[in-house]
Amino acid sequence: MSYQSPVIVIDNGSHTTKAGFSQDYIPSLVFNSSYSTSDNSKIVVGDEIDEYPENDVYTFMDSGTIYNFDNIIHNWQYVYDNLNNKEPLNSKEFPLMMTEQPWNTSKNKLTTTQIAFESLEVPLFSLVKTPLVQLYQMGRASGLVIDIGSSVASVTPILDGIIQTKSTFHSKYAGDFANLHSMNYLKSHKSLDDLIPRKFQGTRMSETFKNYQISYRTLEDFKYSMLTVNEMLTNNDSSVTKYFQLPQKDHVAVHSEQWSLLENLFQPKFSPLPDVSLPDPTINKPQSNGLSTLALLAIKSMESSFIPLNDSMTPGNMNSRYTKFNEILRELLSNILITGGSSLTVGLQQRLINDIYKQAHSFFPNYLITQPGRLVLGTLGNFQQNDLNQVWDKKFGAWIGASNLANMLKGTPDNNNGVNIALDNWFISKSDYEELGEDLVLEKFK
Missing domain, CATH: 3.30.420.40 (ATPase, nucleotide binding domain)
Known part of the structure; x- marks a missing residue:
């Protein structure tokens, strides 16, 4: 029926x-x-x-x-x-x-x-x-779904429509974490009351309502209008200054912070927050790492599932025993889906892809696909920045x-x-x- x-x-x-x-x-x-x-x-x-x-x-x-x-x-x-x-x-x-x-x-x-x-x-x-239907929406049954949302960033390897649950990792280094750094920067220049949307200034309100309005209105506006993910911070010209207009029409100058604030998504301890203690990034705790390393660790954790731990790599078996995982690497790295509302940040997708490209060989040194000159990365849903279809895919995928x-x-x-x-x-x-x-x-x- x-x-x-x-x-x-x-x-x-x-x-x-x-x-x-x-x-x-x-x-x-x-x-x-x-x-x-x-x-x-x-x-x-x-x-x-x-x-x-x-x-x-x-x-x-x-x-x-x-x-x-x-x-x-x-x-x-x-x-x-x-x-x-x-x-x-x-x-x-x-x-x-x-x-x-x-x-x-x-x-x-x-x-x-x-x-x-x-x-x-x-x-x-x-x-x-969620990651399975996001990938299906792109017409794929296999791929690597990197979902960067508000409270959580996750990496999910999927093979033939089956989520590799043990290799699915997530962390809190996502949009809300960027909000904390944005708030910290703005509070160093203005009071908290200056960040309240104009329609509520002078209104009696609860503290949680105030924080809610600042987060959903002011900080979202600040992130998407002022901040950019960049490849090499040392090459940025900090003299290029932007000015963020606060609700009451005052302005805050944003210098190199327009790049450095979001670097914390890739290096969580890049600029420490006051009174916030973060764990040191380690391989044994994937959730302690930034976005790029989290993605590579998710794939790396699959290796033991397809290759026995007591097998050694030799010239004689490199092209036979490890062929299966080599093909899995090819399948995942050529079908990367970067999605979620926070992934719309300018430069974030390209930074992720570039980091994976540069670091893949060190994580997978014995595989043909990751050898220099052989690695080909493919991203799904490639639209121009701010294309309406891109916004829909990432927010509503x-x-x-x-x-x-x-x-x-x-x-x-x-x-x-x-x-x-x-x-x-x-x-x-x-x-x-x-x-x-x-x-x-x-x-x-x-």
């Missing part, structure tokens, strides 16, 4: 939630992933947060996964109330698909599914892996990829193969959930 009602697709990110009907090209509803609460415990979601400056503001997400299950239902209900031109939708009438990170826990999967079926009472539900899968539910009168594939692989029906329970959820969404 095919389903006439479109699937509602929700992609909960740490910074924004993207939602829409599966037949839409891009999500029709995009709103921040925070919420506020008042003294009478009223929960406020989306743009309406701005209307209650005295409320405290909180988040639903941590490191790319939901942690606040007591209130996430309000985020999802906001989708149903606003998706159809603010005419509420009945959640019982629409299948629901959501995205999740590869490191999402079994407990979280079960709780999410329970809310979907028992609170929202959806007829069908699906959880799909997970949602678009998930909606493409969800559309297989619709089928045609003559061909229901797509429907059967979707039901068998991605969706759970409410009746099956009620009959089989947790075992089905963990098996289907493993």
Whole structure:
């Protein structure tokens, strides 16, 4: 059977939630992933947060996964109330698909599914892996997905549609980490109150509301208008000064900081933050490393899975025993997808690719593909900087990829193969959930 009602697709990110009907090209509803609460415990979601400056503001997400299950239902209900031109939708009438990170826990999967079926009472539900649908959206089943979001940066190797879970690494050196450095720089020149958006200056507000507005408005504007990722800091001309206009029309001069602030994404301890202690980068703790090293360590960790640790490299077996991993290297390095909202920063993608190119041979010295002159890197979704398609791919790639899968539910009168594939692989029906329970959820969404 095919389903006439479109699937509602929700992609909960740490910074924004993207939602829409599966037949839409891009999500029709995009709103921040925070919420506020008042003294009478009223929960406020989306743009309406701005209307209650005295409320405290909180988040639903941590490191790319939901942690606040007591209130996430309000985020999802906001989708149903606003998706159809603010005419509420009945959640019982629409299948629901959501995205999740590869490191999402079994407990979280079960709780999410329970809310979907028992609170929202959806007829069908699906959880799909974010990097997998991002890669599918590019028409690939194998590749290296580097997702640089707000609270987390992750690297996910995928081979033939299978996520290499043990080699999937993530760290907190992403957009929010860049925000901390941006805030530190601006506070060295102006007071915190000078960074508050103009419409709220002079307004009584909670500290969390103030920090929320500065982060979502002022710091985002500062990062994308002032900062650039550069290849060689020593070659920058610090005399080229930019001026950032603050909400009250004052200006802050930005000299070499327009390059150096984002260097911390690649070298986390490049410019230490006051009262913030970071671990020293080590190979044994991939999450302690910057973006480029994190990507190379993710691939490096796969090596032992395909080559026994007690095998030695000899001239006689180099071209036979290690052929398989050599081909895997070729497949991953020629299909690199750099995505996520923070990856839109000018120069970031090129810096990542250049770092991987320069360092690949030292990480993989025994492989033909990484020898000087042989390494060819390929990136997916190559558009010009600030091209609208590039913005959509990087900000909405997970949602678009998930909606493409969800559309297989619709089928045609003559061909229901797509429907059967979707039901068998991605969706759970409410009746099956009620009959089989947790075992089905963990098996289907493993």
